[in-house]
Amino acid sequence: MNTTFQPSFGADLPKGISNARALPDPALGALWDSIFIDERLKRQLLSQAMLNFSVRGKVARTVIPLHGVILLTGEPGTGKTSLARGLAHRTAQSFSRANFRLLEVEPHSLTSSAMGKTQRAVSDLFSQSIAEAASGGPTIVLLDEVETLAADRSKMSLEANPIDIHRATDAVLVQLDGLAERFPQLLFVATSNFPDAVDSAFTSRCDLVLRVPLPDHAACAHILRDCLTGLGQTYAPIASLVSKPGFDRCAGECVGLDGRAIRKMVANALACRPEVAMDPSKVTLEDIYHAAQQAKLNRSAGTKAK
Numbered sequence: 001m002n003t004t005f006q007p008s009f010g011a012d013l014p015k016g017i018s019n020a021r022a023l024p025d026p027a028l029g030a031l032w033d034s035i036f037i038d039e040r041l042k043r044q045l046l047s048q049a050m051l052n053f054s055v056r057g058k059v060a061r062t063v064i065p066l067h068g069v070i071l072l073t074g075e076p077g078t079g080k081t082s083l084a085r086g087l088a089h090r091t092a093q094s095f096s097r098a099n100f101r102l103l104e105v106e107p108h109s110l111t112s113s114a115m116g117k118t119q120r121a122v123s124d125l126f127s128q129s130i131a132e133a134a135s136g137g138p139t140i141v142l143l144d145e146v147e148t149l150a151a152d153r154s155k156m157s158l159e160a161n162p163i164d165i166h167r168a169t170d171a172v173l174v175q176l177d178g179l180a181e182r183f184p185q186l187l188f189v190a191t192s193n194f195p196d197a198v199d200s201a202f203t204s205r206c207d208l209v210l211r212v213p214l215p216d217h218a219a220c221a222h223i224l225r226d227c228l229t230g231l232g233q234t235y236a237p238i239a240s241l242v243s244k245p246g247f248d249r250c251a252g253e254c255v256g257l258d259g260r261a262i263r264k265m266v267a268n269a270l271a272c273r274p275e276v277a278m279d280p281s282k283v284t285l286e287d288i289y290h291a292a293q294q295a296k297l298n299r300s301a302g303t304k305a306k
Contacts, residue, residue: 014124015121016109031085041212068188070187076258077261078212099138104142215255250285266291
């Protein structure tokens with residue numbers, strides 16, 4: 001399947017758009033499956049996205065004021081961006097006859113120290129590029145690190161050009177309102193590691209704010225098992241660790257780490273000794289347990305340092 005989609009942008013994507021692809025896309029479906037969180041949260045998220053495309057165009061906004069915005073929050077490494085991309089695939093999959101597309105916004109490419117340029121770039125992105133895509137059919141837009149574009153104006157310093165930042169946030173809000181009126185087949189999925197840094201006016205426009213939690217014991221076991229099983233395709237003895245006594249102890253020690261940290265912790269375990277680094281099949285559950293302990297200590301130290 002050709003997953004690249006460019007509405008009529010020409011050879012180059014417009015400023016602020018880092019990627020555009022047709023949906024559904026099985027590669028994004030794999031991302032959805034790779035994020036291990038409570039299935040109830042996944043169902044709620046998918047159902048909200050489906051509602052956007054099934055109901056928004058049929059019910060007046062004076063009855064249900066849907067803006068077509070979902071915000072995913074949570075600590076770094078919990079899989080928010082992967083979940084958002086996977087959501088785009090699963091949503092498109094639910095409407096088999098529609099030609100969906102996904103646009104990914106690169107917010108940092110829109111910011112500028114020059115007065116007024118950020119505001120203009122934001123306005124152009126929403127009013128021209130995104131509107132053009134939405135006019136062609138069902139569109140999902142990923143806004144990663146949305147606090148970059150919709151910063152909390154009440155917490156801004158009087159330094160660092162606050163007027164322009166205010167205006168950029170104003171532009172986002174104005175454009176969201178306008179697009180919500182014109183394009184009921186448009187859905188924004190935003191992510192933020194720092195929800196307290198997102199302007200409250202943006203949050204109030206979100207149809208759903210969902211916190212992606214750190215994995216619990218069961219999810220940690222699932223992630224660890226998936227990682228070791230995957231390594232077992234190259235180093236067969238590693239796959240057998242998931243069925244040995246002590247695996248559940250290792251999974252329990254992973255509680256408090258995010259999914260990315262758990263997989264990196266396993267990589268650290270493979271580097272615990274030179275002989276293991278040369279032959280990863282020699283890694284033991286004890287190595288993994290100690291690596292998990294160290295990862296949690298490092299995480300705790302980093303938190304305290306802040």
